[in-house]
Structure formats: C-alpha cells, structure tokens
Amino acid sequence: MANKITLVTGGDRGIGRATALLLASKGHKVCIGYRTREDRAHEVVEQIRQAGGEAITVQADISQEEQVVALFxxxxxxxxxxTGLVNNAGMLMQQASIEQLNAGRLATLFATNVGGSFLCAREAVKRMAWRHGGQGGAIVNVSSAASRLGSPHEYVDYAASKGAIDTMTIGLSLEVAGQGIRVNAVRPGFIYTEMHADGGEAGRVDRVKDNLPMKRGGQPEEVAQAIAWLLSDEASYVTGSFIDLAGGK
Structure with missing residues (x-):
C-alpha cells in the first residue's frame, strides 16, 4: 500500500509519540490525536515536519462519540x-484496591480505554473496508501485559479494560478479515512512560524491573517497532495476533 495514512491516538507522549515519529520516518502521513496536551502534540508534528514528513494534530476526547466522528x-x-489506526489513547488512574473503586471511576476508565477504542475502530473500518470502497488497512490496538497479569492491588480496573481490548482484537480481526483489514495488538508492560505518574508512582518500572526476566524496563521505541511492523506490508498475513513486550513477564 503506497500511500499510508495513519491515526495514532494519544500520540503526544510515551508509546504514542514514539510510534508517530517512527511511522513518519517510514513514510506514513500521521495524524496525532490528543485530548489535552496541545503543546506536546504540536511538538511531535514539528519534529516530523522538520524531518521531511507530513503530520497534523487533531484534538479529541475519544470517550465522546461526536468528537471521534469529528476527528476522522x-x-x-x-x-x-x-489506512492505519493505532488505538493507543488510554488512561490509568491512581493505584487502588477493589475496595477503593467507585462507579464514576469505572465509567470514566472504560469509556476511554474500551469505548474510545471501539469508536475509533468503527470509524476506521468505515473508511478501510473494501465494501465501502476502501483500500483495506490495518489496526493495532495497544493493550497491556496487565490484561494477562491482572495488576492486583494496583490497577485491576485498568487490567480489565485491557482484557476487553484483547477480546475486541480477536473478534474484530475475524469480523473484518474478509474486508482487507488486519487487526492485531501489542501488550507492553513495564515501559518507561509518563503514564506511571498518572497512577501515582512515577518510579514504578524501576521498583519492579529486577523481578522481570530481562531485569530491565522497556523503552517506548521498542514498542513502537512492533506496532510499525504490524502496520507494515511485512505483516500482511498476520491478523488476530498479539505481541507481548514485557521483558519476558
């Protein structure tokens, strides 16, 4: 597919930022979706443009259906x-046990992490599917090792939201395989990103890294490489698959 146009939600920081920069270096025209950090999103676009690539920013809260439609x-x-969607945007709330959770937190978390990913996938399929005149494409969902590990005593709700993304990846891959669309997921874990600060422990990776088989945390760029491969023509026969990037955990 010669002309690649890819949306990276949450492309202003962390894994999203690294992915956007890498995809642009590979010739993708990139849209940086962001919710609040406008200056950070523009920094990514400026970096891409200075390197000779094409990129735009679009503000959208993906938990809001009308904003997702406007984004696309x-x-x-x-x-x-x-032609490509990286469902990367998501949120992590303060570490909490089940006894500390409430309905408001759950509704907010699932509306973004699950609902937002579904809405973005819906709009992407409308544009990619052969039956709609599209040229096919690829979707990569950013799940988490938490979907396998459960994140007890820290983020059981976040882990559950990523479990839903795993199931979505399997089901959607089967639903659209005959329409020229591949759907896969990456499951990063213990990556050095700002998201850990959102959960109240900025140094979490350093705390747990010695318990990992590889004895180190991961970098956003390492996850970006896997995402870029899943979007590429080199992965043309891969769908409904998962790449775990959690240092062997």
Whole structure:
C-alpha cells in the first residue's frame, strides 16, 4: 500500500509519540490525536515536519462519540482515506484496591480505554473496508501485559479494560478479515512512560524491573517497532495476533 495514512491516538507522549515519529520516518502521513496536551502534540508534528514528513494534530476526547466522528472527518479533509489506526489513547488512574473503586471511576476508565477504542475502530473500518470502497488497512490496538497479569492491588480496573481490548482484537480481526483489514495488538508492560505518574508512582518500572526476566524496563521505541511492523506490508498475513513486550513477564 503506497500511500499510508495513519491515526495514532494519544500520540503526544510515551508509546504514542514514539510510534508517530517512527511511522513518519517510514513514510506514513500521521495524524496525532490528543485530548489535552496541545503543546506536546504540536511538538511531535514539528519534529516530523522538520524531518521531511507530513503530520497534523487533531484534538479529541475519544470517550465522546461526536468528537471521534469529528476527528476522522478532519483526517478525511487533510489526508484522504485512512489506512492505519493505532488505538493507543488510554488512561490509568491512581493505584487502588477493589475496595477503593467507585462507579464514576469505572465509567470514566472504560469509556476511554474500551469505548474510545471501539469508536475509533468503527470509524476506521468505515473508511478501510473494501465494501465501502476502501483500500483495506490495518489496526493495532495497544493493550497491556496487565490484561494477562491482572495488576492486583494496583490497577485491576485498568487490567480489565485491557482484557476487553484483547477480546475486541480477536473478534474484530475475524469480523473484518474478509474486508482487507488486519487487526492485531501489542501488550507492553513495564515501559518507561509518563503514564506511571498518572497512577501515582512515577518510579514504578524501576521498583519492579529486577523481578522481570530481562531485569530491565522497556523503552517506548521498542514498542513502537512492533506496532510499525504490524502496520507494515511485512505483516500482511498476520491478523488476530498479539505481541507481548514485557521483558519476558
């Protein structure tokens, strides 16, 4: 597929940022989706443009359906038909046990991590599917090793939301395989990103790294490499699959 147009949600920091920069270096026209950090998103776009790539930013809260629709319309306007989606945007709340959770926290978390990913996938499929005149494409969902490990005493709710993403990946891959769309997921864990600070422990990776088989935390760029491969033509016969990037955990 010659002309690759890819949306990276949550592309302003961490894994999303690393992925956007890598994809742009490989010739993708990239849309950086962001919710609040406008300055950070523009920094990514400026870095891409200085390197000779093409990128735009679009603000959207993916938990809000009308904003997701508007996000994709902006991509249509600027670049044309989408060929790639990286469902990366997600949130992590303060570490908590089950006894500390409440309905408001659960609703907010699942609306973004699960609902937002579904809505973005829906809009992507409408543009990629052969039955709609699309040229096919690829979706990569950013899940988490937490979906396998459960994150007890820390983020059981977050882990459950990523478990839903795993199931979505399997089901959607089967639903759209006959429409030229591949759907896969990466499951990073123990990566040095700012998200740990959102959970109240910025140094979490350093605390747990010695318990990992590889004895180190991972870098966002290492996850980005896997995402870029799943989006590429080199992965043309891969769908419904998962790549774990958690140092052997």
């Amino acid at each position: 319309l902006q991509i249509d306007k600027h670049f044309g038909a989408l």
